[in-house]
Amino acid sequence: MPELFDRAFQYFIAPAGSDERGDGTAARPFQSLERAAALIVDNHRKELPAVKVLSGGDEVELVCLERPGFGSPLRKQPRFRYFVAPDEVALAGDGTEAAPWPDLESAMAGVLQIHAGRQLRAGDRIQLTRREVFTAGIIERRKVAVDRLAKVVLAAVTAGLVLPLLAILSYLFTKAWPVLSWRFLIENPQNYMTAGGIWAPLVGTLYLVAISLAIAAPIGVLAGVYLNEYAGDNWLTRLVNLAVVNLAGVPSIVHALFGVGAFVLFAGFGRSVMAASATLAIMTLPVIITSTREALAAVPQSFREACWNMGASRWQTIRTIVLPNSIGGILTGVILQVSRAAGETAPILFTGAVFYVAVPDRGLASIFPYSLNDRCMALSYHLFTISTQVTGVSEALQYGTAVVLFGLVLMVNLVSITVRVYLRSRKRW
Amino acid sequence: MVEPGHATHIAFRNVTVRYGAKAALQDITLAIPRHQIFGIIGPANSGKTTLLKCINRTIDFVPGVKVEGEVLVDGENVFSVRNVYDLRRQIGMVFPLPVGLPLGVYDNVAYAPRMAGVRDRAELDALVEKCLRQAALWDEVKDRMQMLGTKLSGGQQQRLTIARALSHRPKILCLDEFSIAVDPVTTMKIEDVLLELKREMTIVLVTNLVQQARRLADHVAFLNSSQLVDVGPADVIFSERPGNPMTFDYVRGLFG
Numbered sequence: 001m002p003e004l005f006d007r008a009f010q011y012f013i014a015p016a017g018s019d020e021r022g023d024g025t026a027a028r029p030f031q032s033l034e035r036a037a038a039l040i041v042d043n044h045r046k047e048l049p050a051v052k053v054l055s056g057g058d059e060v061e062l063v064c065l066e067r068p069g070f071g072s073p074l075r076k077q078p079r080f081r082y083f084v085a086p087d088e089v090a091l092a093g094d095g096t097e098a099a100p101w102p103d104l105e106s107a108m109a110g111v112l113q114i115h116a117g118r119q120l121r122a123g124d125r126i127q128l129t130r131r132e133v134f135t136a137g138i139i140e141r142r143k144v145a146v147d148r149l150a151k152v153v154l155a156a157v158t159a160g161l162v163l164p165l166l167a168i169l170s171y172l173f174t175k176a177w178p179v180l181s182w183r184f185l186i187e188n189p190q191n192y193m194t195a196g197g198i199w200a201p202l203v204g205t206l207y208l209v210a211i212s213l214a215i216a217a218p219i220g221v222l223a224g225v226y227l228n229e230y231a232g233d234n235w236l237t238r239l240v241n242l243a244v245v246n247l248a249g250v251p252s253i254v255h256a257l258f259g260v261g262a263f264v265l266f267a268g269f270g271r272s273v274m275a276a277s278a279t280l281a282i283m284t285l286p287v288i289i290t291s292t293r294e295a296l297a298a299v300p301q302s303f304r305e306a307c308w309n310m311g312a313s314r315w316q317t318i319r320t321i322v323l324p325n326s327i328g329g330i331l332t333g334v335i336l337q338v339s340r341a342a343g344e345t346a347p348i349l350f351t352g353a354v355f356y357v358a359v360p361d362r363g364l365a366s367i368f369p370y371s372l373n374d375r376c377m378a379l380s381y382h383l384f385t386i387s388t389q390v391t392g393v394s395e396a397l398q399y400g401t402a403v404v405l406f407g408l409v410l411m412v413n414l415v416s417i418t419v420r421v422y423l424r425s426r427k428r429w
Numbered sequence: 430m431v432e433p434g435h436a437t438h439i440a441f442r443n444v445t446v447r448y449g450a451k452a453a454l455q456d457i458t459l460a461i462p463r464h465q466i467f468g469i470i471g472p473a474n475s476g477k478t479t480l481l482k483c484i485n486r487t488i489d490f491v492p493g494v495k496v497e498g499e500v501l502v503d504g505e506n507v508f509s510v511r512n513v514y515d516l517r518r519q520i521g522m523v524f525p526l527p528v529g530l531p532l533g534v535y536d537n538v539a540y541a542p543r544m545a546g547v548r549d550r551a552e553l554d555a556l557v558e559k560c561l562r563q564a565a566l567w568d569e570v571k572d573r574m575q576m577l578g579t580k581l582s583g584g585q586q587q588r589l590t591i592a593r594a595l596s597h598r599p600k601i602l603c604l605d606e607f608s609i610a611v612d613p614v615t616t617m618k619i620e621d622v623l624l625e626l627k628r629e630m631t632i633v634l635v636t637n638l639v640q641q642a643r644r645l646a647d648h649v650a651f652l653n654s655s656q657l658v659d660v661g662p663a664d665v666i667f668s669e670r671p672g673n674p675m676t677f678d679y680v681r682g683l684f685g
Contacts, residue, residue: 233492306528306590309487310541311518311597320540325531 009060011036016119029065033115036062037108059129060104062111066122080124082111083131100131172406176399184400188361189382193390198401199361203369204376205408207273208348209341211372212280217334220285224292224330229318248286252346255283259351274372276352283347284337291333295326328423335416339409345380353381355389379405438463438631439484439601444498446479446488453479455655457498461648466623466632468646468663470639470679476655477635481603484633485520486513502601518545521594521630525606527586529578534561534570537578537589541597556596563626564592565618583610591619595626602626603633608641620645639680643667651676 011024013036022028023039030036040060082095084107092106093099095114101107107128115126173180183197190196227244231237259279269275299322307317345353352375359369359377370376383401386393439461446454454476461467469477482488483500486507499506502516510516518541530537538557539547547553557574561567566588570576578589587610594602604623608616623632623645636642642649643663650660651673659666659676671677 300528302526302528303530305487305490305524306530306593307540307544308490309485309517309522309524310544310593311514312541312544313514316544320544321530321532 011040011060011062013062013064013120015065015122026065033062033120034112037112041105041108059127061128062126064120064122064124080111080115080126082107082114082126082128084128085131097131098137104128169406172399172403175395176403178396179394179400180403185404186361186366188358189356189386192392193356193386194392194394194397197361198379198382198404199366200357200359200369201377201379201382201401202404203359203366204273204353205342205379205405207370207376208277208280208352208378209338211273211277212284212341213334213338215278215281216284216288216337219281220288221292221330221334224289225296225318225323227289228293228296229314229322244286244289247282248290250283252283252344255279256347256350258282259347264351270373271350271354271375272352272373273370273376274352276348276376276378279347279351280341280344283344284341287340288334288337291336292330295329295333296322298329299325328420332416332420335412335419338412342408342412343380343405345378345384348378348381352376353378355381355385379408436462438503439633440499440501440504441480441483442499442501444480444483444496444500446476446483446497447495448491449493452655454483457657459650459657459660461631461633463631464627464629465647466627466634466645468642468649469633469635469652470637470642470649471652471658472679473637474654475652477652478605479655480652481522481605481633481635483507484601484603485517485522486510487517487522489513518597519600521597521599521602523587523591523594523602523604523607525609527583527590527610529581529586529589531577531579533575534578534581534589535574538592538596541593545597557592560592560595563595563622564588565615565622566592584612584615587611588615588619599630601631601633603635605635606637608636608638616641639682651679653679 012022012026012029013024013033014020014022014029014031016032018029018031020029020031022030024030024036024043030039083093083097083100084104085093085100085102093101095101095107095110101110111126111128120126185197185202186199187197188200189198227237227240231240256279259275259282263269263275263278264271267275267278269278303321303325304317307321308314312320354375354377357375357377360366361369379401383398383405386401387398437460441457441459444454444457445452457476457480469480471477479488482491483496484502484507488494488496496508500508502519507516530540532540535557538560539553542553542556547556558567558571561570566585569585570581570589578586581589587607591604591607602623607619611619620641623634626632627647634642634645646663648661649663649666651658651666653675659671659673661672665671666676667680669677671680677683
């Protein structure tokens with residue numbers, strides 16, 4: 001009688017040519033596959049009427065023995081695996097997973113048909129498995145595989161991105177370690193740049209960035225609001241859009257030359273903090289306009305229409321609904337331009353940056369060392385000069401300057417990310 | 430100029446609206462009586478919503494639109510109105526998909542009055558409560574007036590939209606398939622409210638549900654493929670012999 005192994009009914013069949021008359025146990029195996037089929041169907045019908053259809057996970061296994069009574073089957077022999085449908089409604093199938101047999105009886109008939117010409121060899125195993133209700137076909141399996149592959153590839157690429165960043169960071173810090181100290185930040189360069197700190201260029205960069213943003217942010221944001229909220233879709237708007245996009249793509253050295261012409265010479269600023277800041281502002285303007293427009297466009301149009309339908313004017317709608325819900329994106333765009341303005345050398349090269357200028361690095365005067373008409377030192381230009389123009393500067397000084405510039409940009413980006421995370425956490429729709 | 434109190438509140442005169450080459454409304458002429466519920470029925474894409482948008486001129490916001498003809502509100506052509514905000518203040522609009530503004534429930538309803546210059550807190554409080562009660566929402570939100578309108582359920586947001594549409598005390602209330610996102614029980618509540626409200630204002634009700642128009646409307650217009658097929662008193666439109674046999678077929682569900 002059937003033995004229950006882990007919800008599988010296991011029957012045994014004697015090797016070919018045997019005259020066994022058993023009932024399917026290992027000691028008394030069936031004589032042949034034909035005999036097994038007849039008896040199993042009979043048995044299941046008589047003893048286990050409910051098992052006409054195999055229930056969840058059940059299996060029927062037919063094992064061909066080497067000789068009667070001889071222990072466990074040889075595992076290396078091929079396994080024939082067939083499927084029985086999970087319910088009684090299946091149509092006649094061919095025993096594959098995709099088209100299972102409807103019940104045990106037709107399954108046995110099917111097995112007999114398939115194995116009619118072939119002798120079972122010792123250790124052969126025939127498995128009848130109840131097909132699961134949801135069976136993944138080839139297409140579904142491929143979907144899962146492709147999905148997994150895509151995830152792995154994308155994750156690998158992303159991880160690959162982080163590596164160079166970590167490498168650069170650790171390299172910079174190792175090289176710069178000897179000079180990094182508080183004094184390095186607040187002291188001026190000394191002894192023809194070969195000693196001392198970076199106060200003059202550091203405060204110069206802060207000045208340039210702050211003034212350029214003070215110019216570019218209001219203009220850029222207001223222009224962005226106009227372009228997104230008021231401007232109709234006409235040729236003038238398209239021309240302005242085209243100009244903005246192209247301005248964003250202009251190389252910074254071209255901005256520098258424009259700055260020389262427009263601010264240094266035409267406006268009469270001379271080479272000064274003012275001229276350099278204005279040039280940086282022109283450079284950052286298009287990106288601020290674009291990011292402002294994107295932030296505004298992210299506010300659903302339905303909000304505006306709801307307000308207009310209630311008799312609110314465009315400006316009331318912008319002030320009460322659109323701006324409060326896009327200010328995060330706008331700020332992010334503006335803040336990110338800080339890092340760009342801080343890092344560029346070319347636009348300030350001809351418009352206001354200077355090789356060396358002695359400024360107070362002690363006391364109150366050190367906080368406001370430059371006036372708008374002065375030329376100033378800047379970190380990016382300072383890094384360029386001590387790396388290429390001055391001899392005898394220690395590597396540590398050069399890398400120290402780079403680390404400070406890098407840290408400045410990193411800090412600004414962190415602020416931007418914090419703002420964004422904070423505003424996203426209280427996103428209101 | 431028609432003096433107030435005249436039977437006709439809104440009149441369309443030969444209105445044609447084109448989106449590019451495609452006509453959304455063709456030569457529509459109809460009169461909407463004052464202080465009644467005017468139902469507009471018709472299959473999808475027949476121009477019902479466009480018709481509503483003409484009344485408060487939000488049609489202006491559709492890019493590339495061309496409008497011909499006149500829409501008269503109280504005898505004045507809305508397309509020659511100088512200050513369109515004054516016009517919109519008199520018209521409440523409710524669209525099919527609810528839009529809760531990203532403000533608190535209270536601020537949502539107080540939005541329009543505030544934009545119109547109402548600052549008095551007591552006045553606003555009273556107005557907000559009245560509108561929320563009229564929209565059958567008060568009991569559900571009275572204890573959480575600061576909760577974001579966008580966090581309400583879809584049906585609640587739609588009732589919030591209706592409360593908002595009532596908040597500027599309109600003379601005309603336009604509803605565009607307001608019941609799509611609302612459960613049947615709430616729909617019935619709002620329908621009762623509409624029957625109350627028609628004493629104070631003219632209601633234009635665009636609906637896909639013929640039964641809803643039958644329940645509520647005093648007059649009904651039937652639009653099909655941007656043309657006015659039939660218009661008349663509800664009992665005629667829903668009778669065995671409406672002005673146009675097509676109306677009979679549509680109302681009986683034989684097409685559309």
